[in-house]
Structure formats: structure tokens, C-alpha cells
Amino acid sequence: MTAIMPTAVDLPAALTRAQSGDHDAFAEVIEQHEAMVYSLAYHFFNDRGRAEEIAQDVFLQLYRNLGTIESDAHLLFWLRQVTTRRCIDVTRRSRMKAVSLDDAGELRAAEKKHDALLDRRLKTFIEQLPDIQRAVVTLRYQEDLDPSDICRIVQLPVNTVKSHLHRALQSLRRKLGEHP
Amino acid sequence: MNLENDLRRALHRESPAPGFAGRVIQRIERDERPARPVWWRAAAASVTLAAILGGYAVHEAAERRRGERAREEVLRAMSIASEKVRIARQEVRQIGSH
Numbered sequence: 173m174t175a176i177m178p179t180a181v182d183l184p185a186a187l188t189r190a191q192s193g194d195h196d197a198f199a200e201v202i203e204q205h206e207a208m209v210y211s212l213a214y215h216f217f218n219d220r221g222r223a224e225e226i227a228q229d230v231f232l233q234l235y236r237n238l239g240t241i242e243s244d245a246h247l248l249f250w251l252r253q254v255t256t257r258r259c260i261d262v263t264r265r266s267r268m269k270a271v272s273l274d275d276a277g278e279l280r281a282a283e284k285k286h287d288a289l290l291d292r293r294l295k296t297f298i299e300q301l302p303d304i305q306r307a308v309v310t311l312r313y314q315e316d317l318d319p320s321d322i323c324r325i326v327q328l329p330v331n332t333v334k335s336h337l338h339r340a341l342q343s344l345r346r347k348l349g350e351h352p
Numbered sequence: 353m354n355l356e357n358d359l360r361r362a363l364h365r366e367s368p369a370p371g372f373a374g375r376v377i378q379r380i381e382r383d384e385r386p387a388r389p390v391w392w393r394a395a396a397a398s399v400t401l402a403a404i405l406g407g408y409a410v411h412e413a414a415e416r417r418r419g420e421r422a423r424e425e426v427l428r429a430m431s432i433a434s435e436k437v438r439i440a441r442q443e444v445r446q447i448g449s450h
Binding site (some may be wrong): 290 | 355356361367377379381
């Protein structure tokens, strides 16, 4: 499990140089965390173009706030929190179109034991979850965070996070059962 | 089927398209490029205005010269015509006196 709360230790050299305006050092920081930020957005939207756009925006925001980052753990926490919030904000603003059940029907017809197909179905069903459940599921299973860590990122009580997680899993099980 | 394991597999981290860091740095550098100062914009506006007014003045002067040339030609034509009429009258008068 990764520590996610900020601590005032262990500021990596690249981050220190980036804070003094070194773009190459900031590129190193990006390369270190781009997969995490991009994947959080990609799994939230199931859309690579939108994930790229959001990940770029998050790193631009990080660049403007580099002076406030105190440690590598703080950086991780900050990136997860800002990415998650941005995904939720974008969804609330644009109310993105969910994948229709016709697509799920097409998936149903295909070979069900195939892992890649199951992954696609899961991603489709995750995309149909309410935004907060989507965020919680992504943080739990992509980032392997406990509800006690997730609750700090999404700023909800831990029991509410557990409840969202429970409801999301129920919903996913039901959908997988309806479209085996 | 273990849903939690399936979710971990489906939601594994993926990398963005190659060159992601470079694209972010490009955006940062574009944002950091200093905006042109106000005096620069005022100077550019003045040059543009001067060019427009200058062009208009040149156009007006050319129009005026063309008008004057046309007027001179009309006057010359009238003068030639009037001279011809005078000569014709003179000839008619001479024929009449014979």
C-alpha cells in the first residue's frame, strides 16, 4: 500500500529542480507519474482522448502549484486528488453520454471467457456507474488504495466511501449477471 | 469468477501515447511566453492606422489628379471646337461677302 498523506520528507531531486523552474526536471516528474494520472482519467471516462486532455491539465495545474508540494508522498496524494476531482467536475459539467446497452448486447454475444472482452465489459459497466462510485472503484482497484485512503482523496467519510464501493460492486455484479 | 481480481486486471495502469511529457512542457512554454506589452500593441495599432490613412490620402490625390486631367482635356476639346466654329463662321462670312 502506498502512503498517500503528505509528509515533509523525501523531496526527490527532480521535484526540487522542477520547483526552481527546470523544465527537464519537471518532464522527469511527469514521466514518473503520467501512467497513474492518465489511467485514473482513462478508467473514469473509458476515453483515451479525454484522458490525455485531463492528464495534461492536471500536470499544468501541478506546474503552477509546484511550490506547495512538500514531499513525494504529498505529490502522489495531490495528483490523485486533483485528477479525481477534475474527472468528477468534467462529468458533472458535461454529463457525458453513457455507452448504450446495445453495445453491452454486442459484447454479450462474444466469447465470455476471453479476458480482454471481460475487461472491456467491466470498463463499459464502470463507465455507467455514478461518478463518485466510478472514482472510488478506480482508486480502489487501479491504485490499490484502502477506503481510509480514498476518503481523504474524495473528501467523504470512510463509511460513505465503503458504501459507495459496496454499491458499485453490487451494480457491477448485477450487470455482469444480466449480460453474462 | 472473482470480481475484485477482474477489476484489478481491467483497471491496470496504462501509459499515455509516447511524448506525453513533451506535450505538457510545450503547453507550459506556450503559456509562459510573455504577452506583448501594451505599448507594443499601441505602436502596432498606430502603424496600422497610419498605413490606412496614408493609403487613403494617396488614393485621394490620385483621384484628384485624374479629375484635373479630365477637366483639362474637356477644356482643351472645347477650346479646339470653339476655334473650329470661329474659323467656319469666318469662312461662311467671307463666302457671303462675295
